[in-house]
Amino acid sequence: MQNKQKKVQSKRKGAFLGVTPAIIFLLVFFAAPFVVLLYYSLLTIEQGDIVSGPTLQRYIELLSDPFTYYLFGRTIGLSFLVTALSVLLGYPVAYLHSKLKNPTLKTIILAIVSAPLLTSSLILTFGWIVILGKNGMVNNLLISLNIIDEPLKILFTMSAVIIGLTQVHLPFMIVPLVSTLQNLPSDLEDAAADLGANKWQTFWQVTLPQSIPSITSGVTLVFVLAYTAFTVPSLMGGSAMQLVSVYIWNTVRSLAWDTAAALSSILLLTSLIIISIINFVSRRLTKWQHS
Amino acid sequence: MKKLKKLIFVFMVLSLVLVACAQTAPTEEEAAQTEEGAATEEAEEITLVDFGYTGNIQTDLFGAYMAEPFMEANPNVTVELIGGVSEDAIAQIKAAQGKSPIDTMLLGKPRYLQAAEEGWILEIGNEDDIPNVVDVYPNIQEQCSPGAVAWTVEIIGLIYNPDLVPEPQSWEDLWNPEYEGLVGVVSPSSNAGFLFYSMLANTYGSGEDDLDALWAKLDELEPFVVANNPEALSQLLENEEIGVAINWNTEAAVSLTKGYNVEFTLPAPGGIGQVGCYGVLKDTAYPEVAKAYVNTALGEDFQTVMSQAPFYFAPVNKNVELTEDAAKILPSADQYSSLITIDYGLALPIREQLTDEFIRRYGQ
Numbered sequence: 314m315q316n317k318q319k320k321v322q323s324k325r326k327g328a329f330l331g332v333t334p335a336i337i338f339l340l341v342f343f344a345a346p347f348v349v350l351l352y353y354s355l356l357t358i359e360q361g362d363i364v365s366g367p368t369l370q371r372y373i374e375l376l377s378d379p380f381t382y383y384l385f386g387r388t389i390g391l392s393f394l395v396t397a398l399s400v401l402l403g404y405p406v407a408y409l410h411s412k413l414k415n416p417t418l419k420t421i422i423l424a425i426v427s428a429p430l431l432t433s434s435l436i437l438t439f440g441w442i443v444i445l446g447k448n449g450m451v452n453n454l455l456i457s458l459n460i461i462d463e464p465l466k467i468l469f470t471m472s473a474v475i476i477g478l479t480q481v482h483l484p485f486m487i488v489p490l491v492s493t494l495q496n497l498p499s500d501l502e503d504a505a506a507d508l509g510a511n512k513w514q515t516f517w518q519v520t521l522p523q524s525i526p527s528i529t530s531g532v533t534l535v536f537v538l539a540y541t542a543f544t545v546p547s548l549m550g551g552s553a554m555q556l557v558s559v560y561i562w563n564t565v566r567s568l569a570w571d572t573a574a575a576l577s578s579i580l581l582l583t584s585l586i587i588i589s590i591i592n593f594v595s596r597r598l599t600k601w602q603h604s
Numbered sequence: 605m606k607k608l609k610k611l612i613f614v615f616m617v618l619s620l621v622l623v624a625c626a627q628t629a630p631t632e633e634e635a636a637q638t639e640e641g642a643a644t645e646e647a648e649e650i651t652l653v654d655f656g657y658t659g660n661i662q663t664d665l666f667g668a669y670m671a672e673p674f675m676e677a678n679p680n681v682t683v684e685l686i687g688g689v690s691e692d693a694i695a696q697i698k699a700a701q702g703k704s705p706i707d708t709m710l711l712g713k714p715r716y717l718q719a720a721e722e723g724w725i726l727e728i729g730n731e732d733d734i735p736n737v738v739d740v741y742p743n744i745q746e747q748c749s750p751g752a753v754a755w756t757v758e759i760i761g762l763i764y765n766p767d768l769v770p771e772p773q774s775w776e777d778l779w780n781p782e783y784e785g786l787v788g789v790v791s792p793s794s795n796a797g798f799l800f801y802s803m804l805a806n807t808y809g810s811g812e813d814d815l816d817a818l819w820a821k822l823d824e825l826e827p828f829v830v831a832n833n834p835e836a837l838s839q840l841l842e843n844e845e846i847g848v849a850i851n852w853n854t855e856a857a858v859s860l861t862k863g864y865n866v867e868f869t870l871p872a873p874g875g876i877g878q879v880g881c882y883g884v885l886k887d888t889a890y891p892e893v894a895k896a897y898v899n900t901a902l903g904e905d906f907q908t909v910m911s912q913a914p915f916y917f918a919p920v921n922k923n924v925e926l927t928e929d930a931a932k933i934l935p936s937a938d939q940y941s942s943l944i945t946i947d948y949g950l951a952l953p954i955r956e957q958l959t960d961e962f963i964r965r966y967g968q
Contacts, residue, residue, distance in 0.1 A: 360718065361698040380964055446843050466785075468845060469829050471968060551830045555967035563963055566691040566793035567956040568698075 354574035407490035486531035493527035529595035658687030736902035748881035768847035786847030812951035857916035877943030
C-alpha cells in the first residue's frame, strides 16, 4: 500500500517537474509583467514620469467618464458582430468539409481556410486596403457593373474594420468546428433519420448540439482576438477609430501610461468576464439540449 | 497545496522584483561605470544605437552616408540604426530608468523641448562638442540650443494630386467645396498633426492652446480622413483615397521619387516649420563617440547629400547650395524666416488633451 502511495507521489512529482518550465515561463513573461501593468495603473504618470501613487484616481476618472462606457460598449458590440459573422460564415464551411467524401477537396478547403494563419494580419490588412480602396477591386467591379457611379467610401469606416476582422479571424472559428464535425459519429445522424427526423431536424437536434463545445471554443477565440485587435482597426479604420485598443495606443503615444495601463486592465477584466459568460451560456445550452 | 503556496510565493517575489526594477534609478556605482566607459571608449568595441527614421531614409541616407563612413573611420564602432516614432523611443528611454537603450536620437522640436526640460539629453549645442555647428545658420541652431544641434528644418505643407484637386493657394482653401471629403490629416499624437492643429488654433483663435477655436474650424472641415502617421497619410494620397494631405515636405519627396502624380506646395501665408534637432542621450555609455557621430550630420558632405534627390531634407549648413530640383521642394535660406512657427510654450501643455478630445470628436 505504501509502495503504491510512493509511486503515485513520485509520478505527481515527475509531472510537476515537467510543467515547471512552462509555469516559470508564464510567471516571468505573462503574469509578472501584468502585475507591473496593474501597478502602473495605480500611479500618477505625467509625460512618462511617475509623479505620485498608488492611487485609484485613474480608475475613478475612467469609470466616471461616459466616453469609457461608450468606447467599451462599442468595442464589445463590434467584437460580438465579428464573432456572429464568423459563426454564420464558418459553420457552413466546416459542415461542408465534414460531409465531403473526396479527401483532395477536403484538403483544399482546409488549406484555403488555414491560409490566413500562414501570414501576418498586417499583410492581410494591406491586401484589404488595396481591395476596398477607392480604386480597389470592389469599387471597380461595382462601377463596371453600373451598380454605382462614384466609388464607395469603404476604407476608414466601421464596415471596413468588420470585414477585415472577420476575414482575419475566421480560421479560428472554422478549425475547431472542422475538428468536431469531422469526428462526429455518423451513427447518430443515421439513427435520427431512422427515427423519422428530416435533414433539418437531424441538424438542429443532433449535429448542432454536438458541436456546441467547439462553437464555444471558436466564439471565445474570435471574440477575444477581435476585442483586443489593433492592427486591423488602426489600418482599416484610421487612428481615430473609437475602439479600446486604438484609444490605448493613442494614450500611450501621449505618454499617459497610467491611463493606458488602467484601460488595459479594464480590457483584460472585461475580457475575462465576457469569456466566463460565454462559457456559462454554452454549458446551459448543452444541458438544455441534453434535457 | 504546499506547492501552490510555493508557486504563489515565487510569483509574488518575481512581481516585486519586476516592480522594483521598473523604479530603480542608476546607482552611483553604475554612474561611475558610465564615466569610466567614456574614458576608455576609444579602445573598446562599441555599438552605438542611433534612433531616427525607418525604411529607405534610414538605410539609404543615414546608413549609407553617415553610419557607414563613420564606421570606416572608427573601426571599433558599430552603428546600429533603429527607427520608429519618437514617442515609442521616449517610452523606451523612460522605461529603462537610467539605462537608455539609445545613444543618439533625432528629435522634433517638441521632443527636444521635452528632452531638455526633463534632462535626458547632454548639452552638446556648442563648438567644443560639435565642431561643425559653426557652419549652421545661427538663427536655426539657436532653436536647438543648448541641448542639441539643428540638422534640418522640417516643413509641413500640402501634398496634393493635381488630377483630383486644384493647387491650394492658401491653408484657407482646404475649406473650399472642391476639397470636401478629400482632405487627409494625421492624428495629433504625431508631430505633423500636432503642429497643424496648433497652427489652426493660433490662426483662428487666441493662441495655440485655444482648442474651442480649433474644434470650430475642424467641424467645418469635416469629413476628413485621419491617418496613423505621415507615412500612412502618404500612402492614402498615393492610392487616391484622398486628394490633398497635410504632411511633411520629405513625404512629398518620397512620393515623387516613387513616381506618383503628386505635387508639393507651401500655402499662404507659409509652410509650418519645425527645426529638427539631433541629440545625445545623457545616459549613453559613449558620449564622445556619440558627439563625433552627430557632428558628421552637420558636415557639408552629409548635408549636401541629404538635400538632394531622393531625400530632399532642408540643409542647415550654410555652405550647401540647393540643386534646381531641391529648390522646388525646399525653402531657400531667405524663406526660412517666413515659415510659420509654433509657440510650444502654449501648445505642448495641452497636447494630451488635444489628442484625447480629437479622438472623441472626430473618431469613427
